[in-house]
Amino acid sequence: MITRIRAHISKELLLLFRDRAGLALLFAMPACLVVIMALVQDAPFRDFSDRQLQVVYKDLDRGDVGRQLREGLERSGSFTITDGTGMTPGMFLDAIRKGQYQVGIMVPEGASKVLEARASSTISSVFGPLTGTGTGPGAELDSATVRVIMDPEVKHAFRQLVHASVRGILSGLSSDRLLDGMRAELEQVTGDSLVMPVVTEPFVDLHEEMAGGELMGERVAHDSTQHNVPAWTVFAMFFTVVLLGGNMVKERESGRMLRLLTMPGGTGERILGRMTAYLMVCVAQGILLVLIGMWFLPLIGLPQLRVAGPSMIVLLFIAAVPTALAATSLGVLVGSMSRSQQQSAVLGSTFVVIMSAIGGIWVPLYIMPPAMRALGQLSPLHWGLEAFNVPLLREGDLWELLPSVAPLLLFSVVCIIAAIVAERRATYR
Amino acid sequence: MTVPDIRAEGLVQRYRHSGTNAVDGLDLEVRSGEFLGLLGPNGAGKTTLISMLTGVLRPTAGQAFIQGLDIVAETQRVHGLIGFVPQEIALYGEFTARENLAFFGRLQGLDRATVREHGNHLLERAGLLDRADEPVRRWSGGMQRRLNLVTALLHRPPIVFLDEPTAGIDVQSRAAIRELLMEVHAEGVTLVYTSHHLEEAERLCSRVVIVDHGKVVAEVTDPQALAAHERLEDLFLQVTGRELRDRS
Numbered sequence: 001m002i003t004r005i006r007a008h009i010s011k012e013l014l015l016l017f018r019d020r021a022g023l024a025l026l027f028a029m030p031a032c033l034v035v036i037m038a039l040v041q042d043a044p045f046r047d048f049s050d051r052q053l054q055v056v057y058k059d060l061d062r063g064d065v066g067r068q069l070r071e072g073l074e075r076s077g078s079f080t081i082t083d084g085t086g087m088t089p090g091m092f093l094d095a096i097r098k099g100q101y102q103v104g105i106m107v108p109e110g111a112s113k114v115l116e117a118r119a120s121s122t123i124s125s126v127f128g129p130l131t132g133t134g135t136g137p138g139a140e141l142d143s144a145t146v147r148v149i150m151d152p153e154v155k156h157a158f159r160q161l162v163h164a165s166v167r168g169i170l171s172g173l174s175s176d177r178l179l180d181g182m183r184a185e186l187e188q189v190t191g192d193s194l195v196m197p198v199v200t201e202p203f204v205d206l207h208e209e210m211a212g213g214e215l216m217g218e219r220v221a222h223d224s225t226q227h228n229v230p231a232w233t234v235f236a237m238f239f240t241v242v243l244l245g246g247n248m249v250k251e252r253e254s255g256r257m258l259r260l261l262t263m264p265g266g267t268g269e270r271i272l273g274r275m276t277a278y279l280m281v282c283v284a285q286g287i288l289l290v291l292i293g294m295w296f297l298p299l300i301g302l303p304q305l306r307v308a309g310p311s312m313i314v315l316l317f318i319a320a321v322p323t324a325l326a327a328t329s330l331g332v333l334v335g336s337m338s339r340s341q342q343q344s345a346v347l348g349s350t351f352v353v354i355m356s357a358i359g360g361i362w363v364p365l366y367i368m369p370p371a372m373r374a375l376g377q378l379s380p381l382h383w384g385l386e387a388f389n390v391p392l393l394r395e396g397d398l399w400e401l402l403p404s405v406a407p408l409l410l411f412s413v414v415c416i417i418a419a420i421v422a423e424r425r426a427t428y429r
Numbered sequence: 430m431t432v433p434d435i436r437a438e439g440l441v442q443r444y445r446h447s448g449t450n451a452v453d454g455l456d457l458e459v460r461s462g463e464f465l466g467l468l469g470p471n472g473a474g475k476t477t478l479i480s481m482l483t484g485v486l487r488p489t490a491g492q493a494f495i496q497g498l499d500i501v502a503e504t505q506r507v508h509g510l511i512g513f514v515p516q517e518i519a520l521y522g523e524f525t526a527r528e529n530l531a532f533f534g535r536l537q538g539l540d541r542a543t544v545r546e547h548g549n550h551l552l553e554r555a556g557l558l559d560r561a562d563e564p565v566r567r568w569s570g571g572m573q574r575r576l577n578l579v580t581a582l583l584h585r586p587p588i589v590f591l592d593e594p595t596a597g598i599d600v601q602s603r604a605a606i607r608e609l610l611m612e613v614h615a616e617g618v619t620l621v622y623t624s625h626h627l628e629e630a631e632r633l634c635s636r637v638v639i640v641d642h643g644k645v646v647a648e649v650t651d652p653q654a655l656a657a658h659e660r661l662e663d664l665f666l667q668v669t670g671r672e673l674r675d676r677s
Contacts, residue, residue, distance in 0.1 A: 006535070015524075018564075254519065259580070261484070264509055
């Protein structure tokens with residue numbers, strides 16, 4: 001039996017090696033897809049990580065507020081600032097409207113004086129009763145407004161970022177000025193020279209971390225490479241369905257199946273041999289695409305695929321095998337159920353494309369609406385992607401693989417049993 | 430009493446969709462070393478009968494035995510005893526002749542050395558040895574037909590079924606196949622052969638059975654001995670009629 005299964009494996013592999021179009025479909029197409037999709041999705045992924053917004057900055061104040069606001073925005077690292085002080089108001093608005101800059105910030109003339117006046121007024125209202133120098137109630141104070149103008153294309157998340165950044169810096173400036181004023185008043189009251197502590201960090205600390213292993217460098221949870229390499233690897237594995245199913249139908253339609261049916265060995269052996277061959281192909285696809293992620297994508301300016309250590313490589317392999325098994329099982333089922341090669345090609349490719357779309361292959365599931373997220377849980381490609389994400393994103397362990405691997409194995413068993421039944425019906429009339 | 434190589438008792442194959450019998454209670458015995466010609470018009474039940482005798486099709490009723498082995502209960506053992514040449518070219522066109530033989534030989538449990546030895550011998554007899562390393566799809570139809578036969582003989586089975594092995598090929602290839610079949614028959618192999626070439630059957634077979642409507646309607650024990658005025662074709666038309674048998 002082993003000899004016969006090995007014969008079927010060799011035959012399938014040899015058929016594949018002789019089929020240049022098939023090889024291109026199995027290896028060149030997913031390699032191109034990984035590169036193209038990683039390039040296409042690089043910018044959107046950076047939106048959520050380290051992309052910088054282009055800001056044109058018009059400082060009409062030319063005082064502390066204008067200067068310190070600009071310095072604060074530059075320090076945040078989220079903005080690339082261009083000086084637009086020399087622009088006319090019309091040029092300034094046009095530059096934003098035409099998309100040359102995503103954000104325009106205009107600090108009005110006299111903003112520093114307004115800050116100074118309001119701080120002094122507040123301090124006087126507190127210390128006036130002590131020193132007898134307070135301003136009387138009802139004194140009219142000037143106001144100043146920093147204008148933030150947005151390109152309509154800028155997403156809501158970025159608007160929030162700009163708003164929070166500007167407000168945070170302005171609040172900091174107001175607090176600093178108040179502290180400074182209070183120190184002066186206290187010195188006047190006590191007659192001593194006071195040294196006020198410089199507060200650079202909030203008293204209550206903030207720490208951000210990923211819900212998973214620590215990724216190296218300044219990386220955040222996801223980038224284009226880390227999403228696209230596993231996603232298109234899973235897609236490529238499942239796309240073998242088209243070739244596998246087609247070859248099965250081709251064999252059945254020709255006299256070859258009739259000869260095979262009159263030779264020792266049954267349906268199970270033929271299916272097992274075929275699945276083992278394609279399992280090897282799927283693992284080879286996985287190795288190729290991971291190597292592309294690790295070595296080729298960085299060469300074209302994309303983030304490198306990070307695999308954190310040898311244990312994660314082992315885990316990656318363990319994730320690949322049940323995914324490949326599910327893909328090949330689906331392939332033999334499609335091949336067994338189809339009555340023609342066209343039917344097999346249409347059935348296989350349509351199923352895989354739809355399942356990949358809802359399974360989070362094209363765009364991550366987490367940015368889909370809740371209904372689509374729920375639907376995506378039913379896709380075997382989603383389970384495969386989740387299995388790959390355990391070593392690649394979460395740096396998890398074998399136990400964390402189980403929730404994804406278990407449905408893949410169950411799916412495989414169901415497909416294989418159904419394939420054997422359908423194949424027997426199609427061949428032994 | 431020696432066990433016949435092939436024995437069929439009341440074999441029935443009923444079409445589920447039409448309810449008609451393709452093979453209708455057929456009895457047949459083929460002794461070891463016989464060259465049996467199975468003749469009949471289109472739709473007579475020849476291919477269905479061969480499909481049942483080779484274990485591809487499960488009989489609706491009746492039993493069949495190959496060297497005493499029940500074809501349903503002991504299909505795997507039966508498959509080790511038979512060779513089969515289907516009507517279609519049952520080869521991998523992308524493979525060379527040697528690669529085709531290697532694959533089918535391994536399924537029959539032959540080791541590499543045996544496949545090479547038997548394969549070269551048969552390829553030479555079929556006039557294919559010098560092109561044995563070319564992909565089969567580049568070959569002519571006649572060459573493919575010859576390899577189709579060689580593949581069935583590779584494991585030296587004692588019984589070979591041939592379903593129209595010379596259909597649609599040139600005279601030279603047909604002659605080469607005939608010669609190879611006669612050599613194999615001379616070596617003691619039992620052959621069961623279907624064809625529409627009545628003269629060919631007359632020349633090759635040691636016995637001819639004419640089948641129609643799933644039953645044996647005539648039998649000629651020594652077709653070569655038929656007198657000139659008793660041509661097999663006349664007998665064939667006499668027992669099967671002149672009505673056209675176009676398949677729907």
